[in-house]
Amino acid sequence: MPDPRAIGVFDSGLGGLTVVHALLQALPNEHVVYLGDTARVPYGTRSAQTVLRYSRGCAAVLVERQVKALVIACNTASAVAVEMLRAELDLPVIGVIGPGAQAAVSTMDHLLSSPTFKGAPRIGVLGTQGTIASGAYPRAVSQLSTRYEVVARAAPLLVPLVEEGWLEGEVPRLAVERYVGELIGAGAQVIVLGCTHYPLLKPIIAEVAERLAGRPIPVVDGALATTENVVQLLSEARIGASPSPPLGTRLKLLVTDLPSGFSESARRFLGENVSEVEQIDLKPG
Amino acid sequence: MPDPRAIGVFDSGLGGLTVVHALLQALPNEHVVYLGDTARVPYGTRSAQTVLRYSRGCAAVLVERQVKALVIACNTASAVAVEMLRAELDLPVIGVIGPGAQAAVSTMDHLLSSPTFKGAPRIGVLGTQGTIASGAYPRAVSQLSTRYEVVARAAPLLVPLVEEGWLEGEVPRLAVERYVGELIGAGAQVIVLGCTHYPLLKPIIAEVAERLAGRPIPVVDGALATTENVVQLLSEARIGASPSPPLGTRLKLLVTDLPSGFSESARRFLGENVSEVEQIDLKPG
Numbered sequence: 211m212p213d214p215r216a217i218g219v220f221d222s223g224l225g226g227l228t229v230v231h232a233l234l235q236a237l238p239n240e241h242v243v244y245l246g247d248t249a250r251v252p253y254g255t256r257s258a259q260t261v262l263r264y265s266r267g268c269a270a271v272l273v274e275r276q277v278k279a280l281v282i283a284c285n286t287a288s289a290v291a292v293e294m295l296r297a298e299l300d301l302p303v304i305g306v307i308g309p310g311a312q313a314a315v316s317t318m319d320h321l322l323s324s325p326t327f328k329g330a331p332r333i334g335v336l337g338t339q340g341t342i343a344s345g346a347y348p349r350a351v352s353q354l355s356t357r358y359e360v361v362a363r364a365a366p367l368l369v370p371l372v373e374e375g376w377l378e379g380e381v382p383r384l385a386v387e388r389y390v391g392e393l394i395g396a397g398a399q400v401i402v403l404g405c406t407h408y409p410l411l412k413p414i415i416a417e418v419a420e421r422l423a424g425r426p427i428p429v430v431d432g433a434l435a436t437t438e439n440v441v442q443l444l445s446e447a448r449i450g451a452s453p454s455p456p457l458g459t460r461l462k463l464l465v466t467d468l469p470s471g472f473s474e475s476a477r478r479f480l481g482e483n484v485s486e487v488e489q490i491d492l493k494p495g
Numbered sequence: 496m497p498d499p500r501a502i503g504v505f506d507s508g509l510g511g512l513t514v515v516h517a518l519l520q521a522l523p524n525e526h527v528v529y530l531g532d533t534a535r536v537p538y539g540t541r542s543a544q545t546v547l548r549y550s551r552g553c554a555a556v557l558v559e560r561q562v563k564a565l566v567i568a569c570n571t572a573s574a575v576a577v578e579m580l581r582a583e584l585d586l587p588v589i590g591v592i593g594p595g596a597q598a599a600v601s602t603m604d605h606l607l608s609s610p611t612f613k614g615a616p617r618i619g620v621l622g623t624q625g626t627i628a629s630g631a632y633p634r635a636v637s638q639l640s641t642r643y644e645v646v647a648r649a650a651p652l653l654v655p656l657v658e659e660g661w662l663e664g665e666v667p668r669l670a671v672e673r674y675v676g677e678l679i680g681a682g683a684q685v686i687v688l689g690c691t692h693y694p695l696l697k698p699i700i701a702e703v704a705e706r707l708a709g710r711p712i713p714v715v716d717g718a719l720a721t722t723e724n725v726v727q728l729l730s731e732a733r734i735g736a737s738p739s740p741p742l743g744t745r746l747k748l749l750v751t752d753l754p755s756g757f758s759e760s761a762r763r764f765l766g767e768n769v770s771e772v773e774q775i776d777l778k779p780g
Contacts (some may be wrong), residue, residue, distance in 0.1 A: 249545050250535060255658075255754050260534050339756065367666075370655045373540075381652075381669045388666070467545050471624065 212395060212452035216462070217440065218277030220268040223251035224472075225369070225406035226283030227479035229306065232437040234460060236317070237444070239451040243275050247492065249467035252369060253286040254338025254405070258317050261340060265291035266298075267492045271464065278449050281440060282306065285337055285404050285432070289346035302443055306406065307341075309439040310352035318358050318426045321399055332398075334398025335362040336389055336415075337405050338369065347404055361396040362404075365389040368402035370452035374409040377480060382411060383485045386418045395424045402430045409433055410478065463487045497737035498518075501526035501747070502725065505553040508536035510654070510691035511568030512764035514591065517525040518566070519745055522729070526745050528560050531570075532777065534752035537654060538571040539623025539690070546625060550576035550605075551583075552777045556585060556749065558696045563734050566725060566732030567591065570622055570689050570717070574631035587728055591691065594724040595717035596635035599687045603643050606684055618775050619646040619683025620698075621674055623654065632689055646681040650674040650690075655662040660763060665694060671703045679707040687715045695719055695763065716771040748772045 216238055217287050219230055233242055238294045244267050247253075253261050265287045272280060279302040280295065282288045305349040312331045321327055334345040341364075367385045376382055393401060401419055401473030403409055409431050419427035444450040461484070463476070468489050476484040502525055504515055509531050518527055530553050532538075535732060538546050545671040550572045557565060565580065567573045573590030581588045599618045606612055619667040620632040625647075640736040652670045661667055666739050686704055688694055694716050704712035746769070748761070761769040 249541060251540070256534060256751050257754055260752050339754070366655050366659050367652065367661070370651050374651050376652070380672070382664060384666045384669070424581070467542050469540050469542055469624070 211448070213278050213449040213451060214451055215276055215278040216243045216405045217279050217281060218243050218245070218272030218275065219281040220245040220272060220287070221284040221285045221406060222253035222264075224248065224285065224475050224479050225344055225372075228406050229283035229410045229433045229436055230461065233435045233440060235351050236441055238317050238436045239453055240444075241462070243277055243462045243464065245270060245464045246466070247272055248465045248469060249492070252286060252338065253462070254340040254369070256286075256340060258290045258344065261286055261290050262294065269295050269299060271490065271492065273301070277301070279304065279440065279443065281436065283406055283436070285346075285406065286340040286344070288345035289341050299407065302447065304436060304439055304443065306347050306432045306436045307350050307404070309320060309435035310402050310404060310430060311347055313355060313430045313432070313435035314400050315351060315354045317400050317430055321428070329399065330359065330397055332358060332359045332361055332397045332399055333399045334393030334411065335391070336365045336401065336408060337362065339366060341362045341404050347402065348423070361393055363389050363392050365405075367421065368411060369407045370406065372410045372478075373475060375436070377410055378414065382414055383386060383389060383418065386411065386414050387422070390415060390418045391422055394419060394427070398427070398430050400430060405433055406433060459485050461486070464490050466492055496733070497736040498563050499736055500561055501528045501762035502564050502566060503528050503530070503557030503560065504566040504568050505530040505557060505572070506569040506589045507532050507534065507538035507549075507571065509533065509605055509760050510657075512564065512761060513691050513694045514568040514718045514721055515746065516582050516765050517718045517724060521722045522735075524738055525729075526559060526747070528562055528747045530702055530749045531751070533754060533778070537623065539568060539625040539654070540739065541571075541625060543575045543629065546571055546575050547579065551681055552554045554584060556775065558586070562586070564589065564725065564728065566721065568691055568721070570691065571625040571629070573627050574629035587716060587732065589716045589721060589724055589728065591721045592631050592635050592689070595687050595689060595715060596632055596639060596719035598715045598717070598720035599685050600636060600639045600643065602685050602715055606652070606713070614684065615644065615682055616642060617644045617646055617684055619678030619681070619686045620689045621650045621653070621678070621693060622647065623688065624649045624651060626689050629763050633689065634748045646678055648674050648677050653696060654692045655689065657763075658760060662695055663699065667699055668703065669725065671696065671699050672707070675700060675703050675705055678710070679704060683712070685713045685715060688717055691718060734774065744770050745773070749775050751759060751775060751777055
């Protein structure tokens with residue numbers, strides 16, 4: 211039976227709108243309620259205990275809004291909270307790390323099958339300090355395959371570069387060179403974008419990686435991998451929306467703070483203007 | 496009568512330790528209790544209303560700890576909360592913006608008195624998005640003197656550069672060039688560091704400013720200006736500590752979160768190791 215309820219998505223800030231954008235494109239009948247915890251962004255520099263508490267608060271808001279599935283569109287929160295929220299909530303919970311790791315492993319499988327493959331099969335991961343410190347990507351990859359080593363690097367400058375819209379030129383190039391250079395130097399054959407801000411820097415990351423490695427390096431975008439996962443889930447659980455085109459806007463945007471430059475930032479991540487925004491207070495926790 | 500109580504200092508994170516460092520140097524008999532709201536850092540991207548609420552929470556913790564004076568070592572919080580906290584609290588409250596603006600005006604007065612001074616007298620300010628959007632520096636300068644225009648630029652990359660310890664080389668140089676170049680291009684004759692993280696980039700800021708302007712540009716450090724203000728206040732209000740050297744450590748450090756790399760960051764700002772750290776919860780509000 212079609213399920214008209216929305217898909218709930220949360221992130222520490224607005225970066226998760228890259229996942230929303232991919233979801234709305236892939237699922238033209240679905241509605242999305244997005245919660246950006248902009249009053250407490252970023253999660254990436256906080257301790258696991260704090261991120262866990264914040265994630266619980268975000269999930270509670272979306273559950274109250276009757277969502278049919280929950281997407282944690284934040285790598286830091288996925289790293290520490292996906293298992294707990296799955297245990298606590300009575301609805302499907304999808305993080306971005308599992309799908310990102312799965313896509314990286316599939317890409318490595320494909321590379322390994324090539325007769326020209328050389329070197330040790332290593333997956334490189336870029337993420338925030340919180341995500342990298344959590345060790346979530348190496349753990350997720352090792353659960354999928356024992357053939358691949360993971361090399362990971364925290365990349366703290368990339369989020370502010372994206373938030374400033376500084377996506378081209380010398381500064382993003384040099385910052386990316388510093389981070390990607392270490393991954394390539396350590397033998398990475400694939401690079402996973404372990405933060406929902408990074409897809410906006412994907413062109414420069416791919417270009418730098420290819421130049422440094424001397425060959426094309428696949429760059430895995432967790433937002434796309436997560437969307438594929440949601441599409442599959444809705445189909446398997448038979449909770450897709452009715453195929454009749456929905457009325458009105460398909461995105462409801464909730465934020466915990468409305469900082470200056472909000473609209474511009476939202477447009478950058480979503481690729482279009484945001485029509486409806488509601489500011490909410492989160493219960494302290 | 497000597498007053499043995501500590502000076503209370505708060506900031507959104509650890510950047511305010513640059514102010515603490517200057518205070519402990521200038522006041523060898525005083526104790527400091529520092530609160531870094533590391534669970535909610537940064538304040539610079541949040542709305543004024545949220546920053547006001549957070550500042551009240553931080554002040555309440557320090558008042559409970561019986562401090563004799565309160566230093567808001569965060570430009571964003573100073574911009575929106577100093578007047579309110581002065582009205583609400585029964586103790587002296589010192590923000591970083593007033594002293595920084597005062598130091599900039601004094602420096603401009605001095606420059607103007609030189610027979611070789613050329614151009615319009617303009618003060619340049621670098622700060623976070625929150626501080627710049629608040630208009631606090633132009634307001635503070637205009638209260639001190641109507642002779643000087645203020646040109647201000649948000650510099651969102653400088654905080655993560657400092658937090659990563661990336662203080663030299665091409666990336667900080669290009670980022671600083673982008674921000675300082677706009678100020679110099681707009682005719683700034685003095686540059687105020689309107690964020691407690693920026694003193695660590697002072698050498699590169701001064702060097703870039705001199706190169707772009709073709710002459711030395713004074714760079715005003717709000718941490719030093721604030722310290723001079725506190726020294727004067729303690730003396731005027733006769734609430735300095737007894738001149739006998741205090742026993743034990745003179746800094747008590749409270750944080751709301753202990754992120755990874757905490758000790759290294761704290762050392763970077765304070766210039767020495769941190770001995771005693773206590774993690775506290777803030778009342779929601």
